[in-house]
Amino acid sequence: MKRYEITNDEWNQIKDILPLEKTGKKGRPCIDNRKMLNGMLWIVRNGAQWREMPTRYGKWSRVYTRFRKYLR
Numbered sequence: 001m002k003r004y005e006i007t008n009d010e011w012n013q014i015k016d017i018l019p020l021e022k023t024g025k026k027g028r029p030c031i032d033n034r035k036m037l038n039g040m041l042w043i044v045r046n047g048a049q050w051r052e053m054p055t056r057y058g059k060w061s062r063v064y065t066r067f068r069k070y071l072r
Helices: 008-014 033-046 060-071
Strands: none
Touching: 033 060
């Protein structure tokens, strides 16, 4: 785990308030909420552009789309 990623204790506190991941649908598999959230935190903590996000968090455009959904 990187120093800027959420810990297991932090994840256990917030996982229930995030929207559920869509499962059972055809198409692309969902990236889990924790990985997406870590990608969002990477962006916020580094002040980088979305396109500069490391690929270990998934495709930047998918993380950005979920970020926008969380803000609604």
